[in-house]
Amino acid sequence: MGGGPYGAIGATGSWIVGLLGCAAVLGLIIMGRRKRTTFHIAQRPIWAESVLAIVGCGAVIGAVLLVNAYPWPRGIVRRYAEAEGITIPEGGLFISHGFAIPVLILVGVAVFMTILMSRTRFGRYVYAIGGNPEAAELAGINTRWMTVKIFALMGALTALAAVVASARLGSATNALGTLDELYVIAAAVIGCTSLAGGVGTIYGAILGALVMQSLQTGMVLIGFDAAIQQVVVGSVLVLAVYLDILYRRKSK
């Protein structure tokens, strides 16, 4: 589950995922059209829908082509060929990585959480408790039980992240993930989650995590000292929170 050559689904698997992705994009567009007919809202013009469909499918197919372009390293190909009894032809054997399993886990979690937060009562109550805990209590929402459930969900997601992290490292100490909450909070705030509660989206948090991880990987590649890396991450978090407060004060 850690990614890498043995943690990816290969070329055929990636094409299957790509086709499923295209089907999902088309399905969403069709569902959108059907919903508009039911509520007598004006339909989007067909050319706009087709552009959306093409762009969506194009992005999915493009991602598949991208991940299929990364071949396994020669040494690993050789070991694999010896184990399977395949002879390596001239010019090398091209086995592509395909989508890494952690990426698929991310997509699955993102889809699940988006549906949970936007379509279920649980998600609605989370937003209500964040916006006005007293109103939520007076509306009959069991805020204590909801808090337990929210923490339980967070624990489950953390466990999933821990499994993936230790799979990537191959082993782990019990201190794995210490101080990671700093990055997580920074990622959420950068992704437009309000610290005051009540506002936030799943894709925003994922984008924030992307930003934070790019920042961190970038600093490692540049060769920053580990201490300076932590300072930079802390400063980014402070800046993000400051901008969040500024923005909210402006828009009040």
Added chain:
Amino acid sequence: MTDTSQTPLVQLKDISISFGGIRAVDHVSLDLYPGEVVGLLGHNGAGKSTLIKILSGAYQKDGGEIWIEGKPANITSPRDARDYNIETIYQTLALADNLDAASNLFLGRELVTSTGFVDDAKMESETAKIMARLNPNFRKLKEPVSALSGGQRQSVAIARAVYFNAKILIMDEPTAALGVHETQMVADLIQELKKQGLGIFLISHDTREMLELCDRVSVMKNGQLVGTERVEDVTEDDILSMIIMGKKPDQAA
């Protein structure tokens, strides 16, 4: 008019609650009959909102009994109160600012589709229907409630209480932020609900409005009930003296 021959909708018998050393409500007894409006008057801090929050389940009483329709009732949470068909409009409106009007109206009681997902579309159309009755100028259904004016927010809170077919309605300062036209709409609404047989508890600071809308008024001071009078029997000055001096008009004379 109050029909005392029927079973009272609500009987609050000897209710007490204390916060630390302060007796917020001190052995208060009140009745509410179907089709009547009972007003609660008093200073700030007299205990009116606290008493009403005990009935709506927000606070737990320390002593006394609540009887609904002649049977003892155990109200420990807002959910219990809703099960007894008690709906409340709070002074602070109790709206979730980040959610839109439809979500606030159905908060805690969302309409779900057959697959268990929240049915946004149906909630929105039902909200549009009831808001059209209460406040025809209300258009911003999809915006978060924090973007609405005070009067519109109050309309949403009133719509929430009225939509769910309550038998007992509690209104804590319902017209505080409303303009003249909207206040008249609330007054008309109260008359209509009275005809349907609801019992309404009304808290307000406006004595004149209370004498117009209510059938009976109760005055509270420092947590205790000064007295309950029929609106025909008292004048505005009598009520004022009850509020300020804490004595019934015949006693003060």
